[in-house]
Amino acid sequence: MPSRARIMPEPPPTFAPAPAWLRRRAPPDIVAEAVFYAGAALAALHPIARDEHPLGSLWRRRLALSCAAALARQGGRTDDEAVLRDHWYLRRDGDDPGPGGRILAAWRKLGELASSDVEEWIFALATLGHPLNSLPDQIVELAGRHTQREHVMPVLAAAEIIAASRHLLPNEEAVPLWLADAVLAHQLRWPAPVPLIAAHLSCGALRKAPQHLEGETIFMSALCAAYTTAAVAAIDLYSDLARRATRLLAVAPKLRGKDADTMVAILMVEDAQSAGAGKTASDRSTRRLFERLVSLGVVRELTGRPTFRLYGL
Numbered sequence: 001m002p003s004r005a006r007i008m009p010e011p012p013p014t015f016a017p018a019p020a021w022l023r024r025r026a027p028p029d030i031v032a033e034a035v036f037y038a039g040a041a042l043a044a045l046h047p048i049a050r051d052e053h054p055l056g057s058l059w060r061r062r063l064a065l066s067c068a069a070a071l072a073r074q075g076g077r078t079d080d081e082a083v084l085r086d087h088w089y090l091r092r093d094g095d096d097p098g099p100g101g102r103i104l105a106a107w108r109k110l111g112e113l114a115s116s117d118v119e120e121w122i123f124a125l126a127t128l129g130h131p132l133n134s135l136p137d138q139i140v141e142l143a144g145r146h147t148q149r150e151h152v153m154p155v156l157a158a159a160e161i162i163a164a165s166r167h168l169l170p171n172e173e174a175v176p177l178w179l180a181d182a183v184l185a186h187q188l189r190w191p192a193p194v195p196l197i198a199a200h201l202s203c204g205a206l207r208k209a210p211q212h213l214e215g216e217t218i219f220m221s222a223l224c225a226a227y228t229t230a231a232v233a234a235i236d237l238y239s240d241l242a243r244r245a246t247r248l249l250a251v252a253p254k255l256r257g258k259d260a261d262t263m264v265a266i267l268m269v270e271d272a273q274s275a276g277a278g279k280t281a282s283d284r285s286t287r288r289l290f291e292r293l294v295s296l297g298v299v300r301e302l303t304g305r306p307t308f309r310l311y312g313l
Contacts, residue, residue, distance in 0.1 A: 007261050009268050011249055012055040012242045018044050018232040031217040034224035038155050041231035042188065048238050049190040055245050057269040058313065059238050060111030060194060065271060067198035068104035071174055074203050085302065089272050089310055103174065107195045110178055114192065121182050139165050143179055154187035158197070159223050163212035173206060174198070184227075196230040197223070244313040248298040260289060272302055272310040 022041050028034045048059075065081050072079040079087070079100035087101040097105065109124050121143060142164050158180035165176035177198040185193035205222035212219045245268055252264045263286070266273050275287040290311045293299035302310045 007265075008249060008252055009054055009265060012053045012245050013051060014242055015048050015051075015235070015238070016044065017239060018235045022228060022232055028225070029221070031221045031224070034221040034228075035153070035155065038224035038227045038231075041228040042154065042184075045194070045231040045235055046188060046190075048235065049185070049188070049194050052191060054265075054269050055238075055241060056192075057111075058245075058267075058271060059234075059241055060192065061108055061269075061271045062237060062241070063195040063199075063234060064107035064111050065104060067107045067177075067195045068100065070199040071103050071177075072100050074173060082303065085272055085310060086308075089274060090308060106174065106178060107198070110181060110193050110195050112192060113182065121179065138168055139175075139179070143183065154184045155224055155227055156220075157187050158184045158227075159209075159212050159220050162206070162223070163209045163219065166206065166209040167213060170210075173203070176206070176209065177201065194234060196234060197226055200230040200233070201226040241313055244298065248293070248313065251293075251296050251298055255289065255292070259286060263289060267299065267311070267313055270312070272312040274308075274310055 018041065022037060022044070028037060048056075065084060068084055069079065069081045072084065077100055084100050084104050087097045088104055091097050091101070096102075106124075113120050113124060139161075142161060161179045161183045162176040165172065165179060169175060180197050181193045181195055184196075201223065205219060205226065208216075208219045208222070248264060248267060252260070255261075255264070263273065273290075275283065275290045290299060290301075290309075293311070294301055299311050299313065302312050
């Protein structure tokens, strides 16, 4: 009897690490220097953000989880990444993931949008539980102008949308940061936004954003420093995921479970996966598959619990 055909993703591409000099320096005090460092960091990130290998979906979802956890902390919630992951992956179809899960939904959606479609951005915000249910016309118009303008400094475009959004919505944190990453991705011609800034811009810096409209440079410096840190962290995360994905693909042909190929493909794009029944395999068979992957050192159990486990790269 001939062996069944195996369907495996291609190994992910590798990219150069972030330059070491971007890691060693304290945040620059001069705005021109801060802009230079942010530009260098985003240039190093650019080939990863432009690549369309399936691993990019997992990468964006891990970054979305970081951004959502940071915003939850800033909002006084205790939801860390593990709790948010639980809310998202252990809910049943149709269940409300809760306030923290809704934040995560917004940032996951950000990484799935086309960076060129401002109408899709606004629709996404309106349908993801934004408390205002709509956005002021001025913000919608500014976002639209940024999708039409060419050769604008990407971080400057992000600063403008954050400053305008905070000026019109002084108590809103999520929307300005969400729009900033969307605008930045459009200016850099990335196929989809990369969730970056929410995990690295402090609340104090965000409160100073409206000063940017008055010509002050303190917020621009803080934003550039945050994008520098965020880009370097995102490059490091991709490198780690690419190594893990390559090891997984190396052992995948040895796996014999009925849903092995499907589970490998899911692990390449999703942050986590529970060990439930698959399309053709029982839940017991799936659990054994994940236990084998953990024993081989290519997959991690992400919860530390004996039950209701989640697995991922």
